[in-house]
Amino acid sequence: MTETSAPGHGLHERFLRGLARSPGQTAIRVGSESLTYEELHERALQRAGELTAQAPRGPHAVAVLADKGLTAYVGILAALYAGAAVVPLNPRFPAERTRRMLTTAGVGTVVADPVGRAALAETELDLPVLGESASASAAALDAPAAVGPSDIAYILFTSGSTGRPKGVPLTHGGNRHYFDLLDRRYDFGPGDVFSQNVGINFDCAMFELFCAWGAGAAVDVLPAAAHRELAAFIAERRMTVWFSVPSHISFIRGIGGLRPGTMPTLRWSFFAGEALLCDDVADWQAAAPKSRIENLYGPTELTVTITGHRWSPEASRSRAVNGVVPIGPVHPGHDHLLIDGEGESAVEGELCVTGPQMTAGYLVPEDNEGRFLERHGRRWYRTGDRVRRLDDGELLYLGRLDAQVQIQGHRVELAEIDHAVRQCAGVHNAVTVTRQVAGGGLELVVYYTGDRVPPVTLRRELSAHLPEGMMPKAFRHVTEFPLNANRKVDRQRLAREAAGTPEGPP
Incomplete structure (x- = not known):
């Protein structure tokens, strides 16, 4: 098992722990480019100094508007080092959507690559931009800024019924609880190589990055072309930890990439974001026979994932509903309710969760309506997902309650x-x-x-x-x-x- 977390609450402290364990090892690799822990740390301190110079009165929201390249990863860590809230955005989203997210989050500075600069120009917002090269006019920080558990680590956006994206602020304290739990559950170490597969604006990217960096492991960004030769890419990079949405399994199988035994280096495989089918897991397991497989579940509002089920061919299938792998029990330190109509059920209903991983609410207060529940003197997040609870606390996913x-x-x-x-x-x-x-x-x-x-x-x-x-x-x-x-x-x-x-x- 990995060591316990370093003192403090900041999400960036996971990187500092990895830096202490693996200073000269690869922290991030994108194609032929890579940075060691020491190199990424130094670049992030320099960029954090520039961000601090842009906001001398204190931390503000920093958008990272870039494709998955070194600019993006340095930008994420630098914003955390500066004590700012990170707002990771996809530069290929429509300009109006990007403009709304930048405005809603109250972004004060943008870290952008050339694609991101072009995307920002289309929004017609006048915001200071830091590019790929460091500025000589701002001094690097000596050390990352201190943050508290209630400070915002990052802001993510989800689809909104009003026609606008909903901003979800997640705290350092909520992330601390989440990653401490993962440290106890998994045996990640400096020898691991993690995939970085999802977009940086997707909450599961935080799992990929900060599980790896907390263990002193390497993160390897998958280029689009690698998906068509996935087994070869995984073998070449000696990848040990995989993360993707379940539909990726079907895609890889469809192009003949799930032949038995073709991914022997994988130790862990994680799937989240959609219902995971038992038949898909069986095919993945055959291709990655040494991998332990987990189905993770959780809305953005509950900090990445809030349940987890470890695949067992016989036990998982026997509990599955409609061929869907169980989602597991709710994380320790949290409580949950099942709401059936106006009342509570001990067996089946809408999953509502409260605890340290829950967001305090959306950036726009009116978006909170209907998404939170006040009951038993506490506030609960309504997931909108209908589940069935077994006697041992395992949850079975039945489907969406709403639209x-x-x-x-x-x-x-x-x-x-x-x-x-x-x-x-x-x-x-x-x-x-x-x-x-x-x-x-x-x-x-x-x-x-x-x-x-x-x-x-x-x-x-x-x-x-x-x-x-x-x-x-x-x-x-x-x-x-x-x-x-x-x-x-x-x-x-x-x-x-x-x-x-x-x-x-x-």
Whole structure:
């Protein structure tokens, strides 16, 4: 097992622990470029000095608007060293979405690579930018700034039903509890090589980075091309820890990359962000026979993940519902309720959680409505997920209670898609449903009224508002929506129709 955490509350202290254990070893590698722990530490101190010079009155929010390169990883660590809240953003999101996130988070400085600079220019916001090269005018910090447990470590954005992304602030104290728990659960060490697979704006990237850095291990960023030759890439880099969304399994299998025994170096494999199917895990296990596999679950509001289930071929399958791997018990130090209607259930209902990993609330207070519950003198986060609780505390995932869905690991509220489509020229109203695809994932299908608009036109207009991962895969024009007995739009009927309707020509 790894050592206990260093004194203090800052998320950056995990890197300092890795620095003490592995000073000359690789901390981050992106293609042919890499930095050792010592090199990354020195660059982060220099950049933190520049950030501090930009905000002499104290810490502020720092956006990292960059592709997955050294600029991004130095920027994340530097912002933490400066005592600022990190706001990791995808520079390839639509400009209006990026502008809203920068404004909502109150970003004072942006760390950007060339792609990020171009993206920032499109927002028309006038914010100071630090690029890839260090400034000689600002002195490096001697040491990282001190932070408290209630200080914000980073801010992430989730899909919002109002048509705007919802900002979720996560504290150093919540992250301290989370990573201390992971240290006790896993045996990561300096010899490990972690994948860095998800986008830096996705909360699971924090798992990849700070589990590795807390252990003095290496982080290896996967280029897009590596996914088509995954086994060869893993073998070449001697990768030992893998993390991805479950739908990645189906993709790798589809291109012939899950042959038995092809990933022998993996010791741990983690999946999160979507329902994980037992059949997919079995195929992954055959390809990575020495790997222990875990299904992790948790909304962003509960700091990365809040439950975990370790795969056992017989035990996991016997407990699975609809072929979905159990999600495990809620993390120690937390309490949970199952809400069924207005009352509580001992067996099945919406999962509500409270404890040190829970966010205090969204950046925009009105976004809190309906997402938090006051009961028993405490505040609980409503996950919107329906689960079944077994006698030993294990939770089984039954599905979404509301209209939030997981698309390629990213949480999407269907109301946001409806809102975006209704802004398209000629569209009167829109209803978004999901349909399953091979491998157990979901894709979006939009039904709309108004003028019949070519799908290519709708996609072009939506691209200004929605990231690629939230783009509907099909558009169906109807003269009117079907209604159920309550005179409401019959979404279930539309979903059944979408499941049986082939995609039309673009």
